[in-house]
Amino acid sequence: MASLLTAFGRIAHAGVREYARRTAASCPASGLIGRSFVTRAQPLRSDNRVTVHFINRDGEKITVEGSPGDSLLDVVINEDLDFDGFGACEGTLACSTCHLIFDEDVYKKLGPVTDEEMDMLDLAYGLTDTSRLGCQICLSRSLEGMVARVPESVADIRQSQDGSSQ
Numbered sequence: 001m002a003s004l005l006t007a008f009g010r011i012a013h014a015g016v017r018e019y020a021r022r023t024a025a026s027c028p029a030s031g032l033i034g035r036s037f038v039t040r041a042q043p044l045r046s047d048n049r050v051t052v053h054f055i056n057r058d059g060e061k062i063t064v065e066g067s068p069g070d071s072l073l074d075v076v077i078n079e080d081l082d083f084d085g086f087g088a089c090e091g092t093l094a095c096s097t098c099h100l101i102f103d104e105d106v107y108k109k110l111g112p113v114t115d116e117e118m119d120m121l122d123l124a125y126g127l128t129d130t131s132r133l134g135c136q137i138c139l140s141r142s143l144e145g146m147v148a149r150v151p152e153s154v155a156d157i158r159q160s161q162d163g164s165s166q
């Protein structure tokens with residue numbers, strides 16, 4: 001019986017490690033998410049999807065799904081959402097075009113903001129107290145049903161830098 005339990009423990013641990021490895025591979029904020037999932041040891045399910053409601057610039061609500069570990073930028077790309085200019089730097093923290101605004105209760109679940117993200121957020125149009133960069137937000141089950149608002153305009157800092165250097 002003891003060896004059976006040990007074998008089960010090894011299998012369960014390997015499953016959690018594999019899950020953490022997969023989330024680390026797809027999410028820029030992987031250190032945070034990886035630790036979060038490992039400590040909570042959530043079960044692995046093939047139907048484990050997270051619903052996200054985007055509110056587009058024109059007020060349209062667009063409901064899509066992503067996988068835990070996907071960034072919101074991944075979701076926008078995978079679902080082929082047409083948010084003009086969104087994610088111009090492809091998640092390299094160089095543009096701030098992935099600026100999104102959240103309700104306060106969701107914002108509190110998003111985890112800490114890095115200095116690099118804060119530097120980019122400072123350059124975003126329409127910054128609010130609950131703004132974050134979508135490329136730095138990774139889905140987890142606790143974010144099921146979250147609402148993410150796309151601001152009315154975007155600032156691509158790379159274009160302003162190009163303009164000032166000419």
Ligand code: FES
Pocket residue numbers: 073086087088089090091092093094095096097098120133134135136
């Ligand atoms: S996609 Fe450029 S900062 Fe997020």
